Amino acid sequence: MSERMKQTNYKIAKAEADKVDEIIIDTIKEGVSFRVEAGAGSGKTYSLNRVIEWIQANKWSEYHKKKQNVVCITYTNAAVDVIAERLAKDSFILPSTIHSFAWSAIKQYQSTLIEIISANESLQPKEGNFSKIVEVQYTLGHRYQENGVLYLYHDDVIFLFNILLDNAKFRRIFSDKYPLILIDEYQDSFQSIVNRFIEHFISKGIGPQFGFFGDAWQTIYQSNKACGLIEHENIREIKKGSNFRSAPKIVETLNFIRPDLPQRSAIDDFEGEITVITCEDYNGLRRVERNFKDDLPVEEFQLRLSKLKDQIKNKIMSPKENLKVLMITHRVLASQQGYDKLLNIISDGLRDKEDAFLLFFMNMVEPIYEALNTNNMQLLFDTLKVKRYPINKKSEKQQWKELHEQLSLSRSQKSIDVLKTVFNSNLIPIPQSIQGYYELYYSAPETMYSNTNIKDFLDLDYAQFLAAIHFLYPESEFSTEHGVKGEEYDNVVFVVSRGWNQYQFEKYAPMIKNGYPADKEAAFIRNRNLFYVCCSRPKKRLFLFITIPIDDTFYNFLKELAGESNIVSYSQFLAKEI
Structure with missing residues (x-):
């Protein structure tokens, strides 16, 4: 050519x-x-x-x-x-x-904000006397009052912004400014x-x-x-x-799913592949629990997925390529990976990588520990965002050595122990939000944090954070289907399984072509969107690994999606000469 x-x-x-x-x-x-x-x-x-x-x-x-x-x-x-x-x-x-x-946009209107909040009990903290409030602030995203200041919850800010947008005078000022x-x-x-x-x-x-x-x-x-x-x-x-991510075969699949926004692949050097791998060859008893009905038993699921990954890594993809396994929900992964208690508390903050403590541990504490553990001074510079060598004196060297030793110990304990080590060292910059909650842990331990209190949250084993961080790092092989929007990988295994009753791809994906009942519109859109997001992540190869039974309607959809010759059983895929 x-x-x-x-x-x-x-x-x-x-x-x-x-x-x-x-x-x-x-x-x-x-x-x-x-x-x-x-x-x-x-x-x-x-x-x-x-x-x-x-x-x-x-x-x-x-x-x-x-x-x-x-x-x-x-x-x-x-x-x-x-x-x-x-x-x-x-x-x-x-x-x-x-x-x-x-x-x-609203913080300058203090008297108006206080007036709105005083008329709405749902915006007031349960403890304290609101009549003594003289100022409203938004810092930690948690609602509480202290020294005459009311600190707002995240949703409070949106609520108040909406109320002010309904005010004509505010809109005029807003329009002039923006x-x-x-x-x-x-x-x-x-x-x-x-x-x-x-x-x-x-x-x-x-x-x-x-x-x-x-x-x-x-x-x-x-x-x-x-x-x-x-x-x-x-x-x-x-x-x-245009599609600058995916090879033509993947884009062809996306156009089948979404014909109203046709794309042209910008990739010239690889045609792309899509393979559907079924588990119709499994003859044993399937699961009976409500959210996992008819799925593979846990041990069989893990065994098949492990062998599937090995086959792809060893016989299909090149050593320079990466692989991502997408699974339905954090709930399925969390129990296996060891961060289920953390997920139960911060939920969306974990999914969106927005929780302040998770970010602090992931982007500051753990890289510093790794730098000290491996004597990687460049990593230490980059993490601290400093230009000068941070260890010039003998006393400084001793301080960092002590921090390394204390982190080695506290990382096997509670999250609060890691924080205490960091605070006592005076070597690591600490965000204001972390500082605020650290103080509240001691002064007001019942202060709410997400759906628990700050004491119970920081009393979690640090191992919960370590497990979540390992999962969230880009090189992690696993991810939830919700967590990869905007991401891209050379090869993707999209696991179509049970685990969350809001997602039943075998039921709703065929409706992309067959239409959906009016009373199922919300469920259809929810399933269609996530199905599309998952199918659009790979650059080169998409593997749909289906662990649940396949009826005729779903099979016909898969046949149109990938081509009948690209549908194989798990045992056929492992035995296939590549």
Whole structure:
């Protein structure tokens, strides 16, 4: 094949993507609100960054003169940091999570906030006298009062922001301050906020211009009151149709699942593979528990999955490629991996890597311990974010040696013991939120933390955190299907099994082609979205490992999805000459 022909896929896909980016920028120039519907692998983040760069280069004088800000709202603090790194320190573009943005927009109205809260008991802490409150703050995301200050819970901030958005005077000030609001991962935005943006601004053609970037089919956090697809006649739809992640065969599968947003693969050097591996060859007794009915017994499941991984690693993928196994829920993994108690407490904070303690242990304590354990000074520099050598004096060397010894001991104890070691060392920078809760552990141990109290939370064995951290690191082979949105891997084993009654792919996936009953719409969308997300993660190969019985309807769907020749039993797959 000639060099020109080898580049065809990429050249065409890149040209189409560049054209879409130009359309987005032209739409911003027009002042029209828009929605960029960006399917999996289409380069949504690249487009958002191009827009941000264009705004920085072309809107500085206009917005700076009026003391206005462009806001870029994104779903996680990690995403905020990525965007912030691309901006000048004095940039008028403000990257923020929705909670931080909402608070920055309302915090100056202290008397109004106190008035609203005093009229609503559900916003007041159960203990203490609210009449003595003189100030409202939002720091730790936990509701309590101390020294005349009421500290808000995360949801309180959203509730108060919504109330102020219903106030015409606030909206005028808000519109003057923020002429353009960009929202990344729009589909996961709070429905209540989006409704108000549409009602008060978009439907009337006034106020800020909105740019929504995301993918309605990647709405998988519906328990978080996510809005999903945003549609309005005053919102222009812009579709991205290129796929820079997946090989043509994978993209062909995605187009079968989602024909209304057809994609073109930009990959030229690998055609891609999809294989369905069934367990119809298993003749033993299957599970009878409610959420696992008809699934393989645990031991058989683990044995088959282990051998399946070995077959893929040893006979199919190259040593340079990676493999990810996607399973239905943290609940299934947590009991096997040893972090079930932690999951029961922080739940979404674990899934979204947003819990303050998890992040502190994962991104600070454990890398420092690893650096000290292996004498890796570069890792120590990088973790501490310092430029000078942190160990210059003999006394400093002794301090770090003692920290290493004490961490070696406390890591086998409770989480509070690890924190105590860190605090006593005075060597590691500690976030304000960690500092606050550490003090509350001793001064007010009954203070609520998620669905427990701070004492019970920090009295968890540190081993729970270690197990979760091992699971969350990128090199971990396992992940939940909910936890991989935005991720990509060379090879993916998508396990279709039992474990959570909200997800029954064998029932709902065929409805993608056959239609669904009106009373099952919510369940269908929930299952369809997660099925799509999982199928769109691989760059090269997708393996659907189905551990439950397959009826005719599901089999016919799989046959259309992958081709009958690509459906094999587990024993056939292991015996197959590759």
